[in-house]
Amino acid sequence: MLTTRIIPCLDVRDGRVVKGVKFQGLRDAGSPSELAAEYELQGADEIAILDVSATIEGRGAQLATVRAVRAQVALPLTIGGGVHDISRAESLLEAGADKVSINTAAVERADLIDEMSSRFGCQCTVLAIDAARNAKGFFEVVTRSGSVRTGIDAVAWAREAAQRGAGEILLTSWDRDGTRAGYDLELIRAIVGAVKLPIIASGGAANADHMVMAVRAGASALLAASIFHFGEYSVATLKQELATKGMEMRI
């Protein structure tokens, strides 16, 4: 049986991890490759690295980061942030990414999904959807780090992306992200019901119970950042707790 993946996410700017990380024993907690290696030791199933650089220099550092992390870990690597065309995706794959996640660029030009999928395969093509509840009562796709409300229905967008060849959806609730109030289960159920792809749930997790609920809502994988970074849980203790709660884990 396929286990539920636990995916620590590193936010990286100009080659450095930006969110405060409080681990014992790391020489340099700002180094993506050291942190990724620590997560691998703890039992992470995959590593996600989101580049939040705003500058061209920062984007250059992204490739160096991917190479450094690739040399350290024998786990799947999902890389996102600033991917606007197929040549950038290819550079990331050549540097050692296994999957590339696209978000705003795909909303602005949906053909990018088809291009990536036909060139690299659906298993490399992750569509990140950031969604927020709106006044009209549906989940609306937001882009540009939440600053643009697109008016697009997230459920319809997920369906379209699946038809265009996306292999996985990284689903972030913009309402819950950073709130520690738990994943938006209604959002997960809506997307899980709309497509047959694996769904990675993101945004709002503060404890193992939140994660159990997301899996029961249909999520195939769980992405989290702050609960690991702040040392509340190690990946190992989280997976142990999820296993005792009946979740299928790789331990």
Add this chain to the structure above:
Amino acid sequence: MARSDVYIVRTGTANVASVAAAMTRLNMNPCMTSDASEVSTSPLLILPGVGTLAAAMAGMRERDLIVPLRDRLEKGMPTLAICLGMQLFCEESEESPDVKGLGLIGSRIDRFPDEVRVPQLGWNRIDPDPSCRMLLPGHCYFANSYRLQRPVAGWATAMSDYGGPFVAGMEKGAVLACQFHPELSGELGLRIIGRWLELSMRYHAEGGISC
């Protein structure tokens, strides 16, 4: 000890950085090749695979790699085939109905059934039969939409289950084919690759006779 060269076949479709990184971690020297004579003669060869069967076969045909690769596999020379690399052994695939695979085994590759989410992305348990000398039990990382359903006579096999049983890996002599990605399967994956390297070294030490 000098680092041995491991040749990784560039079919033009595969992402090989993860495979190369795993080899470096195992103290080997990864080299890329799309040269027919290297594919024929290199002591250690890896056939990675990402993308479609049609694209990979076309890439290999363009570089005249099909005959040397098939010969090498029929002789049982040390070869590690990964993911699509394993599917290339088959006669045909539902994924690319008009294209023939290498035909090393007579099987056909089919898509996973509709009851499960496709692609299969994640860690699934593999169970090797007792005759396996390289494959080990445990969780390995898969990224596939198509799979071989039944074991092939003459090959030691590890099975897994996703909407029904499927072949997770198979081995014969110094040829190892993995549907999963050993290079992305953490410590267990590296141990499996390490066992392939050991068995391959023994194969060469014994004068190339398949053990």
